[in-house]
Amino acid sequence: MVLKMEDIKVIGIVGAGVMGHGIAQVAARTGYDVILVDISEDVLKKALEMIESGPFGLKRLVEKGKMTEEEARECMNRIKTSTSLESLKDADFVIEAVTENADLKKKIFAQLDKICKPEAIIASNTSAIMISDLATAVERKDKFIGMHWFNPAPVMKLIEVIRGALTSDETFNLTVELSKKFGKIPIEAGDGPGFFTTRFINSWLVEAVRLFEIGIGGIKEIDEMCKLAFGFPMGPFELMDLIGLDTALHIAEYLYDETSERHYAPPVTLKKLVMSGYIGRKPGSRGGWYDFYGIER
Numbered sequence: 640m641v642l643k644m645e646d647i648k649v650i651g652i653v654g655a656g657v658m659g660h661g662i663a664q665v666a667a668r669t670g671y672d673v674i675l676v677d678i679s680e681d682v683l684k685k686a687l688e689m690i691e692s693g694p695f696g697l698k699r700l701v702e703k704g705k706m707t708e709e710e711a712r713e714c715m716n717r718i719k720t721s722t723s724l725e726s727l728k729d730a731d732f733v734i735e736a737v738t739e740n741a742d743l744k745k746k747i748f749a750q751l752d753k754i755c756k757p758e759a760i761i762a763s764n765t766s767a768i769m770i771s772d773l774a775t776a777v778e779r780k781d782k783f784i785g786m787h788w789f790n791p792a793p794v795m796k797l798i799e800v801i802r803g804a805l806t807s808d809e810t811f812n813l814t815v816e817l818s819k820k821f822g823k824i825p826i827e828a829g830d831g832p833g834f835f836t837t838r839f840i841n842s843w844l845v846e847a848v849r850l851f852e853i854g855i856g857g858i859k860e861i862d863e864m865c866k867l868a869f870g871f872p873m874g875p876f877e878l879m880d881l882i883g884l885d886t887a888l889h890i891a892e893y894l895y896d897e898t899s900e901r902h903y904a905p906p907v908t909l910k911k912l913v914m915s916g917y918i919g920r921k922p923g924s925r926g927g928w929y930d931f932y933g934i935e936r
């Protein structure tokens with residue numbers, strides 16, 4: 640059976656962290672029943688709190704007059720949480736948003752492939768891992784696809800849609816349609832390490848660090864130049880502080896490992912800061928670029 644838009648009633652989400660809870664909020668707000676799965680009860684509890692009253696949560700939307708209190712309550716009621724993948728047996732469309740680790744993701748996909756209905760579609764929110772690679776974990780390769788959201792999920796408009804080599808046209812079209820129903824703008828990118836967005840942003844970030852290393856500009860100056868010259872909302876060093884220097888390093892290492900292209904390789908200074916505990920604005924971090932170099936913001 641080939642799934643159609645009208646058949647989609649239940650959206651399953653695996654991983655209730657930064658991305659998973661935001662995606663759950665969008666799906667529930669669109670009117671879908673949502674089953675949100677994580678290994679940690681604490682994460683699930685926090686996810687529901689964030690959906691209800693986080694900075695991009697439903698309370699804020701009520702305050703801004705974008706939905707009524709009644710609608711927010713109904714939205715919360717549509718979200719069920721679970722620590723078991725088995726609870727996704729009736730899901731029509733499953734979006735995976737667990738930690739960026741290929742082995743972990745593949746283990747989950749192999750389980751989902753057995754648990755989910757044969758017609759269900761499985762999508763990955765991976766930022767960089769090739770979809771054709773992740774698809775090796777499932778039999779239903781035609782119903783497996785990349786659906787790359789951006790943070791914060793309730794706010795950011797783009798969904799980068801990536802077909803694996805064996806993704807069917809039906810799965811691709813349905814994912815595009817569903818993305819639109821979520822109020823997003825889906826754009827197709829080809830399957831390769833980092834797709835378009837992650838590969839592009841990495842080039843920009845590592846180039847900024849290299850230009851700093853050879854003395855072309857200071858950290859604050861490069862951030863300011865990017866904002867003033869190009870109208871970017873944030874400079875590259877500010878962005879790394881936000882997403883985490885560890886995440887920036889991980890992406891650069893992955894892209895370099897996969898492509899062997901020098902210009903993706905992580906700069907030494909980025910490595911040095913991460914190794915010294917400067918991983919950006921994250922719990923347990925010593926700080927980010929501005930803190931390490933003692934620069935006033």
Ligand code: NAD
Pocket residue numbers: 653654655656657658659676677678679682735736737738739740743747764765766767787788789790882
């Ligand atoms: P996160 O660390 O906030 O959340 C990951 C969650 O996965 C955690 O809550 C963890 O408990 C859960 N998890 C781990 N193993 C699990 C398992 N076996 N079963 C169920 N849940 C499990 O990470 P995140 O930032 O939300 O990223 C998730 C995915 O989204 C990654 O692939 C990442 O690359 C991608 N992504 C992240 C961003 C971003 O800005 N954070 C943007 C786009 C895409």
